[in-house]
Amino acid sequence: MTPIIRHVLRSLGRTGLVLALTISAILISILLDTLFAKLLGLALDLHRDVMMIILIAGLTTPILSWYLVGLLLRVDVMEREMTQLASIDSLTSVYNRGYFYKKSLTALSSKASLKKSGVSAFFVLDLDDFKQINDQHGHLCGDQALVVFAEVLRSIFHYPNVVARLGGDEFAVLLCNATEAEVASFAQSVLDRVRNAALVTEQGTVNFTASIGVATFQGQGEQVFEKAFQTADKALYEVKRAGRDGYKIQAVDQ
Numbered sequence: 001m002t003p004i005i006r007h008v009l010r011s012l013g014r015t016g017l018v019l020a021l022t023i024s025a026i027l028i029s030i031l032l033d034t035l036f037a038k039l040l041g042l043a044l045d046l047h048r049d050v051m052m053i054i055l056i057a058g059l060t061t062p063i064l065s066w067y068l069v070g071l072l073l074r075v076d077v078m079e080r081e082m083t084q085l086a087s088i089d090s091l092t093s094v095y096n097r098g099y100f101y102k103k104s105l106t107a108l109s110s111k112a113s114l115k116k117s118g119v120s121a122f123f124v125l126d127l128d129d130f131k132q133i134n135d136q137h138g139h140l141c142g143d144q145a146l147v148v149f150a151e152v153l154r155s156i157f158h159y160p161n162v163v164a165r166l167g168g169d170e171f172a173v174l175l176c177n178a179t180e181a182e183v184a185s186f187a188q189s190v191l192d193r194v195r196n197a198a199l200v201t202e203q204g205t206v207n208f209t210a211s212i213g214v215a216t217f218q219g220q221g222e223q224v225f226e227k228a229f230q231t232a233d234k235a236l237y238e239v240k241r242a243g244r245d246g247y248k249i250q251a252v253d254q
């Protein structure tokens with residue numbers, strides 16, 4: 001479905017669109033009737049013709065368009081569901097890896113992002129000893145930890161920042177137009193919120209922590225983005241090596 005049709009459909013709704021189509025059909029019919037009468041040199045009985053047109057177009061258009069608009073609405077819902085399935089991680093409801101790249105590249109090249117003077121920051125976030133949570137408390141508890149982690153990220157990073165699950169217990173965030181101090185404060189907030197988020201299990205509560213690697217950079221494009229990913233990954237590795245439950249911010253060597 002084209003974006004224009006989708007926009008009209010969503011803004012007018014079924015009743016509005018049927019009404020608009022019926023009025024348009026009546027007006028167009030009157031216009032054509034007048035035009036043909038003039039072209040063919042026929043005497044125009046406007047009153048009778050208009051009554052006829054209102055009767056025919058006014059009856060047939062709503063019935064036909066009600067059905068057609070209904071079909072279009074169903075297609076619109078299906079398209080929305082398909083887009084969601086293709087872009088959202090089903091467990092945590094944040095973006096999936098593929099959509100994250102696409103969305104991030106768009107966010108970086110947006111006018112608002114290019115105009116401002118701050119830096120962009122690529123966060124790679126990973127739960128600590130997640131395998132142990134799975135092994136000791138079961139995979140359902142592990143899943144719960146992933147959902148809670150995603151909720152923490154979503155509550156800290158709002159639109160237009162992009163939050164995604166890259167796979168397993170690894171998540172990523174693209175933060176646009178932030179100061180260095182804000183980047184550090186966001187990272188610290190994530191660590192604090194995760195540390196305080198206890199999972200409730202039959203054996204009691206389970207606490208967990210996360211490690212974060214952050215790459216700060218300026219500019220846009222796939223190459224810059226790829227470099228930022230590598231830098232953040234390296235920083236994450238260093239945090240893990242240093243004992244976990246921390247963050248490291250590294251500027252991308254540009």
Ligand SMILES: Nc1nc2c(ncn2[C@@H]2O[C@H](COP(=O)(O)OP(=O)(O)OP(=O)(O)O)[C@@H](O)[C@H]2O)c(=O)[nH]1
Pocket residue numbers: 091126127128129130131132134138139140141142143146167168169240244
């Ligand atoms: N419950 C659950 N576990 C998953 C899922 N996807 C991957 N895993 C598990 O996540 C674990 C990932 O562990 P790793 O990241 O390699 O290691 P870790 O134990 O977190 O250790 P560090 O990252 O070094 O702190 C593996 O045991 C996977 O089986 C999932 O969707 N649900």
